[in-house]
Amino acid sequence: MTQSSVQGEGTLQRVRHADEASADAGRASAGSAPGTSPDTEPETRTEALDGGRRSRRAPRRGARVLRWTAGAVALLIVGTAGAGYLYYRHLNANIKEDHLNLGDSDVAAPTPNAAGQTPLNILLIGSDARDSEANQKLGGAKETFGTPPRADVQMLLHLSADRSNMSVISMPRDTLVQIPKCTDPDDGHVYEASDNRDMTNVSLSHGGPGCTVATWQELTGIHIDHFVMVDFAGVVSMADAIGGVPVCVDANIRSRDSQGHGSGLQLEEGTHPVKGEQALQWLRTRYGFGDGSDLQRAKAQHMYMNSLVRELRTNATLSSPNKLRKLAEEATRALTVDPGLNSVKKLYDLSNELRGVAPDRVTMTTMPNRYVGARVEPTEDAEQLFRLVREDIALDGKDKKKKKKTEQVSSDPAAPDAEIAVQVQNATRTDVLGPANGRATEVAGLLARQGFTGAVFDPLTPPAEKRTVVRFPSADLEGDAQAVARALKIPLSAVQRSTDVSGVTLVVGADWREGTTYKVPARSDKLPDTADALNGADDEACMHVNPGFTW
DSSP states (O other), rough: OOHHHHHHHHHHHHHHHHHHHHHTTTTOOOOOOTTOTTTTTOOOOOOOOOTBHHHHHHHOOOOOOOOHHHHHHHHHHHHHHGGHHHHHHHHHHHOEESSOOSSSSOOOOOOOOOOOOOOOEEEEEEEEEOHHHHHHOOOSSSSGGSSOOOEEEEEEEEEHHHHEEEEEEEEEETBEOOOOOOTTTTOOEEEESSOOOGGGGGGGGGHHHHHHHHHHHHHHHHOOOEEEEOHHHHHHHHHHTOOOOEEEEOOOOOOOOOTTOOOOEESEEEEEOOOOHHHHHHHOOOOTTTTHHHHHHHHHHHHHHHHHHHHHHGGGGSSHHHHHHHHHHHHHHEEEEEEOOSSSHHHEEEEHHHHOOOOEEEEEEOOOOOETEEEEEEOOHHHHHHHHHHHHHTTTSOOOOOOOOOOOOOOOOOOOOOGEEEEEOOOOSSSSOOOTTTTTHHHHHHHHTOOOOEEEOOOOOOOSSSEEEEESSSSGGGGHHHHEEEHHHGGGGEEEEEOOOSSSSEEOOOGGSSSSSOOOOOOOSSGGGOOEEEEOOOOOOOOBGGGGGOO
């Protein structure tokens, strides 16, 4: 190792320690840093950035560049040696911050595996807003200028607990979902939960990215540790900094129709490097790809990001300090993150978490869906995909066979059945069906006939649940909750501790809309074919061009 390299490594360590210790820097850790306790809720930080009110509503475009820009920033600091600390603080000041979750509830973090490791889930968000001159020039419809931003791109990145594999789920922006109640942290405005389903991209305008996080958690049941947003102009600048990303089309394409719709992308058949505005055009294109739907755009984004990661692994231009400096500047300016990722150190730690995953263990997917008019909705296969991620099952099927878990019986003794008070809630509503009338009363009657005479119908309307669960608020009621589950033949794995309830609560889900006997849903750990999976090592993928957009 050269003397300058040694000095640089020392500088990086000094600035990392200084970041942890210096109150003057105003960047003390707010919540768990990646790689320490991702299952701990980050503390909310209200510090103003850039000398005033933080700019939370800036438009964002999600991309997997997070993994590599963090590493580039770290390499740049190493290279600047003695000046590293000042530059490090400068880069920290570039990063914008916002609240992680604006909803009223949260999803419990996953239980650590035998080695004490937990998965890491990061929501990547992009916005279609045009509220700056640079972004308006790069945007499409000018009529959106000055309107609340919407989440044009939404991708959940799941890093397995053992850090051996990575899964990515894209949700089409036109997906119809229930948007939960969200509170804007800036002015206290409350956005009530949507009565009917709305497009998921609207969630960003309900107080910020924390509402998009809350929407994902409610839909998927997946605990989200962090979010990252990247703006349109940032995509252009970072693509320039790395020298372009190779993409492929199976015919000449011009993405523009007679009415002016389209991104303006124009490429000849074959593989070509795209950068700058052309890279953004690729990421925005749907007119000209396949059937012109948002699903085709998601597919093109997957191809781009797979190629981007491969390029960053081998691109020699990043060995240039000037190129690294430019990439670090543009990346940190483009990012808005939650408090758990609000410094270069935290991004660097995250890059170390992600760096070890080989491309052939990365699986990109699109949420399985079906059309509802011009929009889409999740299908049953979507819930299968969400479950695989919740349970940290590799989507490529290469997991080592895990031992079947034995049900953990509580050491807390249960009270006599007749003395256990049970609230029964009707959460049988689905995206297409209303709640099953009288269902909570029926199931409370079933319990009463089995000796649980304290079971009563809860008149409150709970959020929809796909699976029937029994919840309890404290350890001294765990034995009672398990007794209720055993009486109805509900698996003990469905007994959950939750601060959302005040006593033992049976939540009857959409999997038990009728009948007197609960049937455990059949389970398969296979990735649904409808997820349209793309392996991260696939360097031969090519977008199909609609003949109406070729030349």
